[in-house]
Every structure is written in structure tokens, then in C-alpha cells.
Amino acid sequence: MSLNIALLGNPNTGKTSIFNKLTGLSQKVGNYPGITVEKKKGICKLSNTTKAHIIDLPGTYSLNASSIDESVVIELLLNKNNKDYPNVAVVVADVENLKRNLLLFTQVKDLGIPTMLLINMSDQMKRKGITIDIPMLEAKLNTRIALVSIRENKGLDLLKELLINYRELSVKPTIKFEDIDQHYFDHLKNTFPDQQLYKLWLLITQDINFAKIERKKIIDSIDFKTQSERNLKKLQQKETVKRYQFINNILKNTLVIDKESATDFRSKLDRILIHKFWGYVIFFLILMTIFQSIFDWSSIPQDFIDSTFASLSEQLKIRLPEGVFTSLLSEGIIPGLGGIIIFIPQIAFLFLFISILEETGYMSRVVFLMDRGLRRFGLNGKSVIPLISGTACAIPAVMATRNIENWKERLITILVTPFTTCSARLPVYAILIALVIPQGSFLGLNYQGLMLMFLYLVGFGMALISAWILSKTLNIKSKSYFVVEMPNYKLPLLRNIGITVWEKTKTFITEAGKIILAISILLWILASNGPGKDFSEAEQIVKSNHKQLNGDALSNKINSHKLEHSYIGILGKSIEPLISPLGYDWKIGIALISSFAAREVFIGTLATIYSVESNAEETIKNRMASEVRADGKPLFDLASGISLMFFYAFAMQCMSTLAIVKKETNSWKWPMIQLVGMTLLAYFVAFLTYQILS
Amino acid sequence: MIPLDQLPKGKLAVIEDIDSDQLPLKLIEMGCLPGNKVSLIQKAPLNDPLYLKIDESHLAIRKESAQHIFVRLSK
Numbered sequence: 001m002s003l004n005i006a007l008l009g010n011p012n013t014g015k016t017s018i019f020n021k022l023t024g025l026s027q028k029v030g031n032y033p034g035i036t037v038e039k040k041k042g043i044c045k046l047s048n049t050t051k052a053h054i055i056d057l058p059g060t061y062s063l064n065a066s067s068i069d070e071s072v073v074i075e076l077l078l079n080k081n082n083k084d085y086p087n088v089a090v091v092v093a094d095v096e097n098l099k100r101n102l103l104l105f106t107q108v109k110d111l112g113i114p115t116m117l118l119i120n121m122s123d124q125m126k127r128k129g130i131t132i133d134i135p136m137l138e139a140k141l142n143t144r145i146a147l148v149s150i151r152e153n154k155g156l157d158l159l160k161e162l163l164i165n166y167r168e169l170s171v172k173p174t175i176k177f178e179d180i181d182q183h184y185f186d187h188l189k190n191t192f193p194d195q196q197l198y199k200l201w202l203l204i205t206q207d208i209n210f211a212k213i214e215r216k217k218i219i220d221s222i223d224f225k226t227q228s229e230r231n232l233k234k235l236q237q238k239e240t241v242k243r244y245q246f247i248n249n250i251l252k253n254t255l256v257i258d259k260e261s262a263t264d265f266r267s268k269l270d271r272i273l274i275h276k277f278w279g280y281v282i283f284f285l286i287l288m289t290i291f292q293s294i295f296d297w298s299s300i301p302q303d304f305i306d307s308t309f310a311s312l313s314e315q316l317k318i319r320l321p322e323g324v325f326t327s328l329l330s331e332g333i334i335p336g337l338g339g340i341i342i343f344i345p346q347i348a349f350l351f352l353f354i355s356i357l358e359e360t361g362y363m364s365r366v367v368f369l370m371d372r373g374l375r376r377f378g379l380n381g382k383s384v385i386p387l388i389s390g391t392a393c394a395i396p397a398v399m400a401t402r403n404i405e406n407w408k409e410r411l412i413t414i415l416v417t418p419f420t421t422c423s424a425r426l427p428v429y430a431i432l433i434a435l436v437i438p439q440g441s442f443l444g445l446n447y448q449g450l451m452l453m454f455l456y457l458v459g460f461g462m463a464l465i466s467a468w469i470l471s472k473t474l475n476i477k478s479k480s481y482f483v484v485e486m487p488n489y490k491l492p493l494l495r496n497i498g499i500t501v502w503e504k505t506k507t508f509i510t511e512a513g514k515i516i517l518a519i520s521i522l523l524w525i526l527a528s529n530g531p532g533k534d535f536s537e538a539e540q541i542v543k544s545n546h547k548q549l550n551g552d553a554l555s556n557k558i559n560s561h562k563l564e565h566s567y568i569g570i571l572g573k574s575i576e577p578l579i580s581p582l583g584y585d586w587k588i589g590i591a592l593i594s595s596f597a598a599r600e601v602f603i604g605t606l607a608t609i610y611s612v613e614s615n616a617e618e619t620i621k622n623r624m625a626s627e628v629r630a631d632g633k634p635l636f637d638l639a640s641g642i643s644l645m646f647f648y649a650f651a652m653q654c655m656s657t658l659a660i661v662k663k664e665t666n667s668w669k670w671p672m673i674q675l676v677g678m679t680l681l682a683y684f685v686a687f688l689t690y691q692i693l694s
Numbered sequence: 695m696i697p698l699d700q701l702p703k704g705k706l707a708v709i710e711d712i713d714s715d716q717l718p719l720k721l722i723e724m725g726c727l728p729g730n731k732v733s734l735i736q737k738a739p740l741n742d743p744l745y746l747k748i749d750e751s752h753l754a755i756r757k758e759s760a761q762h763i764f765v766r767l768s769k
Contacts, residue, residue: 066720100750371743482743
């Protein structure tokens with residue numbers, strides 16, 4: 001036998017821990033069609049004969065959705081034809097917020113789905129002085145209850161047993177809708193006698209995508225929707241009151257909380273962590289520690305990845321027979337893959353920290369501290385998480401905006417996140433800084449370090465400024481809702497963190513990976529083909545012009561000549577008039593174009609153009625330093641170097657980010673605005689910088 | 695009766711009335727209903743947002759929402 005189980009519950013109830021415990025590594029994370037809300041499914045063997053497909057639905061406080069994540073829940077529960085439609089629903093409740101959690105329980109049960117209750121974190125009961133009369137609560141709610149503790153590994157057997165016998169669960173509704181508004185609901189029932197009342201009610205009140213036709217039929221045929229939105233909301237409120245009356249009546253006799261024994265760990269920690277002054281100091285220190293450790297820890301695996309891929313390329317070139325395929329593999333695909341994998345360490349470390357901050361409950365405090373300040377720029381307290389994540393990679397960061405309920409604030413967050421200094425900009429900054437910023441120090445801080453810090457600040461600063469401009473110019477009306485739960489502080493569960501890091505990293509690899517790879521191959525095609533004799537007869541031309549050269553020096557010279565006359569070289573030359581006011585030549589132009597795969601490709605491209613023998617950074621740097629203009633002055637001087645850094649700071653050079661923005665905003669309009677707006681800004685700033693400094 | 699944003703820190707009050715047109719349904723569902731207890735735990739700088747305990751939920755809401763919730767101080 002096989003059955004579908006849906007796990008539902010408020011955020012912070014440990015629902016995902018239950019899911020992780022039940023399914024282990026059999027989990028599959030996919031996307032719901034059309035939107036990027038993660039769909040988590042897994043398999044659990046309930047007994048020797050029963051297999052369960054478990055779906056972990058996004059956390060929600062009620063079936064009245066206020067964000068995309070939440071609307072996914074209702075869409076599944078209302079659609080009996082969906083292949084994931086559950087045979088049984090498990091509502092996960094946190095023992096400390098039983099009352100509020102039961103609101104969702106009554107809603108799910110009213111849909112006529114067999115529903116059981118899972119009370120989680122039962123290990124907290126003694127410490128918090130909570131006693132629950134389970135048999136009586138089961139009787140009054142007309143359901144079965146499993147009391148579970150993941151930390152103590154208790155209650156899971158009972159849970160499985162109850163799930164196997166799900167057919168015994170009652171599907172009787174908990175509240176009577178006629179009590180809310182006799183006239184309205186009688187009318188509704190008489191018009192659609194064969195439909196379930198609560199389902200109809202949800203279809204009328206929710207703005208969800210599900211079954212557009214069915215919904216349209218209901219709404220158009222009668223005047224139920226002619227009730228003004230205000231009246232509908234009044235009814236929803238009455239419904240909520242009704243549900244709480246039902247719940248309060250039950251809990252009065254089944255739940256005892258001995259306030260005396262409740263410890264005030266939360267308030268003690270809160271006093272420091274959200275203190276008006278120390279709260280910010282602590283947040284700042286935490287951020288500094290995170291960044292410091294990310295860069296320290298990931299440099300070792302990154303160097304290893306870098307050299308491994310470089311030597312893999314070399315080996316392939318030597319061992320495979322010469323030809324198009326070898327060249328595609330060693331110069332297109334392998335470097336492309338390397339360009340993706342090199343970012344994994346930083347991204348994994350960053351999400352390790354972010355998930356620890358979220359799991360412990362600290363992130364909500366940061367949201368609380370930052371909301372007022374960020375709101376001034378048209379953002380939301382919740383924008384903090386994307387802005388921090390953006391320092392690793394904009395792709396997961398853009399996806400992290402999903403829990404911002406207000407569309408305008410969410411959109412602005414998505415649009416400005418790519419300004420934050422992502423890890424792909426770092427190698428570019430590093431080499432340019434080493435090249436044009438003098439060594440030496442000011443008040444004990446060295447110039448080069450200061451410049452890097454300055455670039456980070458410029459990134460954040462530009463994100464804020466453009467957010468402010470967007471908030472003033474975007475004409476989107478959306479009510480500003482800000483309701484953030486401040487969960488209890490908890491020790492993070494290692495398993496949850498591991499799984500989060502794994503999933504986020506996988507998202508990066510799959511989302512960014514395929515685009516980076518595709519562009520790498522495209523660039524390889526453009527670089528290894530060219531019109532005319534200069535390309536096809538490069539070898540003879542170079543040999544006759546440079547008779548003294550031989551060996552590596554000769555083949556490097558040939559490659560460089562080829563690149564110059566390849567399609568991409570021609571492209572670089574054709575944009576030279578455009579970029580020379582910024583202080584760049586056509587060679588930098590080529591590097592700028594190839595940066596659209598990923599910014600760090602800049603360095604590798606220059607290495608090829610300058611026909612450098614090795615990919616070692618030191619060699620490339622020295623070669624760049626010796627590059628001169630027509631008048632004999634160095635090409636990379638302070639003016640052009642800083643101009644380039646600003647260009648990389650502001651320009652939208654990441655196709656993968658554009659693709660993810662398209663997905664999240666469901667239109668090409670916003671990524672196009674990003675591409676044009678950011679690139680124009682970059683051009684303008686780089687232009688001014690070069691003109692002033694030179 | 696005073697608007698919730700004027701509730702002194704640490705004092706306990708009872709919600710008397712809410713202007714539900716101005717409040718998100720989500721807040722109501724999280725327990726912001728007449729008759730429930732409320733206390734102010736902490737204010738962020740510039741007194742916004744507010745960190746509240748409403749019924750048994752610990753929530754942060756903005757001042758503009760709190761102004762539409764009216765409470766009476768408990769003795």
C-alpha cells in the first residue's frame with residue numbers, strides 16, 4: 001500500500017525536522033510549476049507493507065494565504081486531481097503555541113481531509129510547565145494526536161501507526177459556517193449543493209491560481225464576490241473568531257500551563273540581542289565574524305578547485321588528440337564547470353551561517369532591528385536576509401525574498417540585491433586592487449584592504465540608494481504588511497542545517513550552473529572561430545612575423561592572434577569606441593563581454609588574450625602591469641583600474657541572476673530593467689571616474 | 695482606552711477593539727482579537743516596530759498597525 005501524506009504547520013514548529021527525520025536523504029526538492037517555491041517530497045516506510053510519499057508544505061499560519069509560499073498549500077489542498085493530493089494531512093503544532101496552531105488544524109480538517117495532529121517539541125513541556133490531557137483533546141477535536149520529540153526520539157512509532165490507520169480519522173468539520181452568517185452561507189450552499197462549503201469559501205476569498213476556470217465559474221455566476229472585499233474580510237474575521245471560540249472551549253479543559261515554572265531565557269537573551277545599542281553592535285560583530293571566516297575557510301578549497309580544473313584542462317589537451325572536441329572540452333566545458341564549482345565553498349559556508357542564524361531564532365530579531373532603517377529605503381526588515389546572502393551569490397538571495405509579503409518591497413529587494421558584492425566579483429577586485437592600489441597603510445589599515453572594504457560598502461550603498469529611488473518611482477500599490485513572529489531561541493539541529501546547506505548549494509549549481517556552462521560554450525565557439533585569413537592562417541602569419549619565437553612563446557602568440565581575429569575579438573574591437581572613454585581597450589572589451597557568463601571569467605579571458613603561459617595569478621598580474629597604451633603609459637593605472645572596479649560593482653553581468661529574476665517576478669520586464677539600468681549606471685560611474693582621475 | 699503603540703513597556707493590557715480594515719488578516723489570525731491579553735516587550739529605535747506578546751504569540755508589528763489596535767490597561 002502507498003499513501004500520500006501532507007505535512008502542514010506554522011513556521012517555527014519544527015515541521016521540517018519531522019520531515020527530515022521521517023524521510024532522511026530520500027528527499028527530492030523540486031519546484032512547483034511556474035513558481036520557484038521549493039517543493040519538498042520524500043519517502044518513508046511506515047511498515048513492511050506501507051510506503052508513504054510525504055510532502056513538506058511551506059510553513060503557513062492559516063489557509064488564508066498572504067505570500068506565494070503559503071498559496072502553494074491551499075492550491076494543493078483544494079485540488080483533488082493533483083497527484084500529490086494527500087490521503088491524510090498531519091498538522092504539526094508546537095507545544096508552546098498550541099492555541100494558534102489549532103487554528104490551522106481546524107481549517108485543514110474542515111476541508112474534509114482526514115487530519116491528525118502532531119504536537120511537537122514535547123521535551124519542552126516539563127520545563128515550560130505545560131500539561132495536556134491528550135485523550136480528552138483527541139475526543140474534543142475528533143482526531144488522533146501524536147506527541148513527538150525529535151530531540152528525544154519519542155512518539156515517532158505512534159505517529160507511523162496513526163498514519164497507517166488514517167482511514168479511522170474523522171472528516172467531520174469543526175465549525176458550522178452557518179453560525180458565521182446564516183444568510184450568506186445558506187445561499188452559497190443552496191447554489192452549489194454538491195460542493196463543500198469551506199472549499200467554496202476559500203475559492204471566493206483567496207486570490208490563488210488554482211483551477212482558474214472552476215473559480216471563475218463560481219465567482220462569475222453569482223453575486224458572492226459582489227460582496228465588497230471589506231465585507232468578505234469581515235466574514236473572514238468572524239470565521240477566525242468562531243474558530244478561536246471553538247479552540248478556547250476545548251483548551252479550557254485540556255491544557256494547563258503553570259506560568260511559575262516557565263523560565264525567562266527568552267526575555268534575558270532578548271534584552272541583549274535586541275537592545276537599542278548593543279543589539280546592533282552584536283549584529284555587526286556577527287556579520288564581521290561570518291565574512292571573515294567565509295573568506296578564510298573557503299580560500300583553501302577554492303585554491304584546490306582552481307588548480308585541479310586548470311591541470312585537468314592541461315592534461316586533456318596533452319592526452320586527447322588535437323581537434324575541435326578536445327578544444328571544446330578543455331577550453332569550453334572544463335573551465336566552465338570550474339567556474340561554477342569554485343563558488344561552492346563560499347556559498348556553502350554562507351548558508352551554513354545563515355541557517356544557523358535562522359534555526360536559532362536570531363534572524364527574526366535582526367529583522368526586527370533593521371525594519372525601521374530599511375523601510376526608509378523602501379525595503380523591509382526581511383530584506384536583510386537577501387542582502388546578506390547576496391554577498392555569496394545573488395541567485396539564492398533573490399529566492400530568499402519570497403517570505404516578504406508586500407509585493408513592492410519584495411520586488412525592490414529583488415531588483416537591488418545584485419548590487420551587493422557577490423563572490424564572483426572578488427577575484428576581479430583582488431587582481432585589480434593588487435595592480436593599481438599602492439601598498440602602504442593609513443592608520444594601521446592597509447590601502448588595499450581599505451579599498452576592498454570600500455567596494456563592499458559601495459555595493460550596499462548603491463543597493464540602498466537605488467531601493468530608495470525605486471520606492472519613489474515604482475507606481476505599485478500594495479498594503480504594507482509586517483507581521484513577524486519572534487520564535488523561541490533554540491539550539492539548532494545539525495541535521496536541519498546540513499540539509500539546508502545542501503539544498504541551497506544544489507540550487508546554485510543547477511540554476512546558475514546550466515547558464516554559466518551554456519555561455520562558456522557559446523563564448524568558446526565565438527572565440528575559436530573567426531572570419532577571414534587572419535584567423536584561419538594565424539599560425540603562418542605569426543610565424544612569419546615573429547621568426548625568433550619558438551615553443552610555448554610561439555603557440556601563445558598564435559593563440560592570442562587567433563583570439564584577436566575571432567568573432568569575440570571582432571566584437572571586442574567593435575565596442576572599443578564605446579569603452580575607450582572609460583579607459584579600456586578592446587582586449588578589456590572582450591573580457592567584459594565574456595564576463596556575462598560569470599564575472600570572474602574576466603581574468604581567464606585576459607590571460608588568454610595576453611597569451612600568458614600559466615594561469616597563476618601572479619603571472620597574469622605582471623603581464624597586465626606591463627600592458628601599455630599607444631602613448632606608452634600603463635593601461636592599468638589608478639584611473640582605469642578604479643573605473644573598472646566600479647564597472648564591475650554596478651553592472652549587471654550575470655545571466656544566471658537575470659534568469660532567476662525572470663522566474664521570481666514572472667516577467668521579462670524586471671530583469672530587463674535590471675540589465676539596462678545597472679549597466680547604464682555602471683557605464684556612467686566608470687566614465688566619470690576615469691575622466692576625473694586621469 | 696489607548697492605541698497599542700502608546701502602551702508602556704512591560705505593562706499588561708487587554709485588547710478592546712480593532713480596526714480590522716486596517717489590519718492584515720494574518721495578524722488577527724495570530725491572536726490579535728478583542729478580549730486577548732497583550733503586552734509590549736520591546737520597542738526598536740524610533741519606537742518602530744514593536745515587539746509584542748499577543749495572547750500566546752510573540753510578534754513584531756509596525757507602529758502603523760499598532761495604531762489601529764485599542765487596548766485597556768489591566769490593573
